[in-house]
Amino acid sequence: MTEEQQLKLQTFFDKELPEKEAREIASWLARDADATALHAELRNTRQALKGFEPELKVPESREFYWSKIKREIERSAPARAPAEQVSLFTSLRRFLLPLGAVATLALVGIITLHQFGGGVVRPVPVNAILADAGAFTYRDESQGMTVVWLSYPAEKKLADSPSPDTLPAK
Amino acid sequence: MRLGLICLCLFFVAALMLSTGSARAQSDGSATFEALLVWGTNDAKTDPKFKPADPALAEKLKKSPFKWEHYFEMHRENVKLKLNEEQTIKMSRNCVISLTNLKDNQIKFELFGKGTLANTVTQSLPKGQLLVTGGDAENSTAWFVVLRRVE
Numbered sequence: 001m002t003e004e005q006q007l008k009l010q011t012f013f014d015k016e017l018p019e020k021e022a023r024e025i026a027s028w029l030a031r032d033a034d035a036t037a038l039h040a041e042l043r044n045t046r047q048a049l050k051g052f053e054p055e056l057k058v059p060e061s062r063e064f065y066w067s068k069i070k071r072e073i074e075r076s077a078p079a080r081a082p083a084e085q086v087s088l089f090t091s092l093r094r095f096l097l098p099l100g101a102v103a104t105l106a107l108v109g110i111i112t113l114h115q116f117g118g119g120v121v122r123p124v125p126v127n128a129i130l131a132d133a134g135a136f137t138y139r140d141e142s143q144g145m146t147v148v149w150l151s152y153p154a155e156k157k158l159a160d161s162p163s164p165d166t167l168p169a170k
Numbered sequence: 171m172r173l174g175l176i177c178l179c180l181f182f183v184a185a186l187m188l189s190t191g192s193a194r195a196q197s198d199g200s201a202t203f204e205a206l207l208v209w210g211t212n213d214a215k216t217d218p219k220f221k222p223a224d225p226a227l228a229e230k231l232k233k234s235p236f237k238w239e240h241y242f243e244m245h246r247e248n249v250k251l252k253l254n255e256e257q258t259i260k261m262s263r264n265c266v267i268s269l270t271n272l273k274d275n276q277i278k279f280e281l282f283g284k285g286t287l288a289n290t291v292t293q294s295l296p297k298g299q300l301l302v303t304g305g306d307a308e309n310s311t312a313w314f315v316v317l318r319r320v321e
Binding site for chain 2: 125126127128129130131132135137138140143144145146147148149150151
């Protein structure tokens with residue numbers, strides 16, 4: 001007997017075959033001893049299973065039964081760890097550490113600003129009104145110096161005068 | 171604990187520095203200026219009584235386009251000015267300057283030679299900056315009026 005024939009027979013046994021095929025199988029069963037034996041085996045197996053299938057019934061209602069399971073799960077779950085006792089010193093340190101970091105950064109920033117003047121050399125606007133036509137203004141940013149150069153009193157008559165214009169009398 | 175104390179100290183130092191800075195910025199705007207009359211020459215043989223100019227200042231002047239090698243301080247005046255206060259200072263027999271302390275580190279500088287206004291300069295003059303006014307003097311020498319902020 002082939003496997004396909006066995007399956008057909010099982011399908012017939014389960015009454016799942018179309019009528020025409022079912023008649024063919026029935027006819028085949030009448031003729032073939034092996035098929036008849038297999039059919040009988042299937043029948044016996046079904047009866048054996050039906051006879052031993054246990055049907056358990058709980059004494060409580062369904063809701064009460066499951067609520068008992070739920071309570072049991074909750075009871076056996078590990079208890080939460082108690083809150084850690086934090087000392088005053090630890091809390092203070094937790095507060096001071098970031099504060100110290102911020103203070104350090106602020107110090108570094110302030111010192112840098114003081115040392116390097118912000119690191120940016122901004123041009124200084126100079127407003128000069130020169131009475132002397134030969135005078136000029138010069139700005140040296142690298143030296144941080146504004147120079148106003150006057151031709152006065154370079155005029156010969158002033159330079160040659162007995163009293164130098166701006167130098168104190170020696 | 172030690173680390174915590176260090177952090178606390180750092181915080182207070184930072185706070186102190188910040189408050190000092192802001193206090194300075196909120197001051198009454200008064201300032202002290204130093205005015206120097208400087209003589210520049212290439213002649214190394216000068217009167218030994220002459221006082222050499224501050225080396226840092228001399229170095230700055232040497233690094234500028236000036237051609238002189240030696241600088242002597244002939245006169246020095248320190249002037250404290252309130253905000254918007256003006257003061258006239260006699261630097262030599264013929265040289266008088268007038269300073270006005272303006273807001274935002276600004277200074278108005280006027281130079282009078284023999285009683286005549288030679289120039290007026292208005293500019294920001296923070297600490298460390300120089301305002302130099304100069305001119306030729308006899309025997310290929312030069313005179314300078316150097317102004318800087320002290321406080």
